[in-house]
Amino acid sequence: MKDTVDRVRYILRSNTFDVTELERLRREAVPLSDENAAAEDAAPQLAEQTANVNAAVNTPVVVDSNDDRTVAQELELEQMRSTLEEVIVEMRSTPLENRPRLPRLALSKRNRAVVRAMNPIMVTYLEASRDLCETDSILFEAALAVCHIIGAKLSTAERATGQSSAIPTWRIRIRIEERxxxxxxxxxxxxxxxxxxTRPTIVRTVRMAFAGTNSDQKRLYKSLERPIVSGTGPAPNQADTVAFWRSLWLEPVNHNEGPWTEVVASQCAGIMPMDPVIITPDDVAEVVRRAPNWKSPGLDGLHHYWLKVLMVCHAVLARQFQEALNQKSLPSLFTTGITHLVPKDQGATDPSKYRPITCLPHTHSI
Structure with a gap:
């Protein structure tokens, strides 16, 4: 048994297998009935691994860390699974508007290793998912568990109530100067x-600057020069704003269709119907790949970044997207958004001078 334990220790330290393969081998090699006996013989090794896990979990986020595989192997899968389960229990009883804000994560080696280790843990939960809403919740909960593990700072500010205080002028000025x-x-x-x-730091900066612009220099420089008009002037009266949008969306309107509709209908009669749409995991992966990482999320608080890095969700999302398409129905979560009124002109107080921008959940946009 000592030789076996020594060999296990050698395999762990030599990075022969990644964390997913180690988990699979552990399940195959140690039957459930023999786990207690194996645990007694490997007690010193387990104690050493536990110490490593605690040290890894409590280590602050550092850009320059050890090799990905070494860091990932120090993260005990059971500890990560326990963290995920605790988050699931907590979040399932929390209203969407009270969810904490997920922070932007530094693209460090350690953070990527934690995310990769979370992927195989999620498989069991995703396979049991009954619909898109539950899958979306699992993704948020996994993202939140990753944030807890790496020690990322979370914000509990209300995201949808609009009760946040106005930004003071001095802070706006500081932000402009920083920009x-x-x-x-x-x-x-x-x-x-x-x-x-062509130094690496210069090339990396240029690539990041043009990310998402398809090397469109005009678009890049235009984004640097765009004016900031939101939050700097008087806001329109709330009652006038509600009345303006209610007249557009809630009051019934009767339309009189002209004879041109019959002409269009006759012209379209000979068009062959399109082939059935089949959604595949590759389709989901490709759309997610092209999406911006940290675009403002919807009510669920889930950014595109998590849909990219939690890749095990792509097959489940493809299947559930297909079901929604066949049933011609979507959960209300994906048709309910947070609408922000952005002024077209600085200092505008007329509700008609504001452009509504609605943030729907990114799972819906995909």
Missing amino acids: IAKARALLGRLICFRSGN
Whole structure:
């Protein structure tokens, strides 16, 4: 038995297998009835692993960390699974508007390792998911569990009630100054790159700057020059705003269709119906790949980033998307959003001068 334990210790330290393969081998090699006996013989090794796990879980987020596989192997799967289950119990009884905000994560080696280790743990929960709403909840809960494990700071500010206090002028000015400083630094590196400087830091900055713009320089520079008008002037009267939008959306309107509709109908009569749409996991993966990571989420609070990195959800989402398409029905979660009124002109108080922007859950947009 000592030789076996030594060999297990050697395999763990030599990074021969990744964390998923180790979990599979453990289940195959240690039957349920023999786990207690094996635990007694491997007590010193388990104690050593537990210490490593606690150290890894409590380590703050550091960009420069050890090799991915080494860090992932230090994360005990059972501890991660326990954290996920605790989050699930807590979040299932929490209203959507009271969910904590998921922070943006640094793309460090350790963070990526934690996310990869979470993927196989989620399989059991996703396979038992009954509908899109439950799958969406599992994804949020897994994301929140990852944030707990890596020690990311969470915000409990209300996301949908609109009760947050107005941003003071001095803070707006500071943000503008910070934006100017970042823009100057970016432009400086772009000029260096154009002059032939191909240092890794310069190239990485240029790639990040053009991410999502398809190398459209005009779009990039236009985004740097866009004016900031929201939150800097007087807001329209709430009663006037409600009355304006109620007249558009709640009052019934009778439309008189002209004879042109019959002409269009006759012209479309000979069009062959399109082939049935078949949604595959590759379709989901491709759409998610092209989506921006941290675009504002909907009521569920789930960013595109988590739909990208929690890849085990793609097959389940494809199947449930197909079911929703065949049934021609979506859960109310995916048709209910948070609407923000963005002023078209600075200082506008007329409700008609505001553009409504509604944030629907990203699972719906996909």
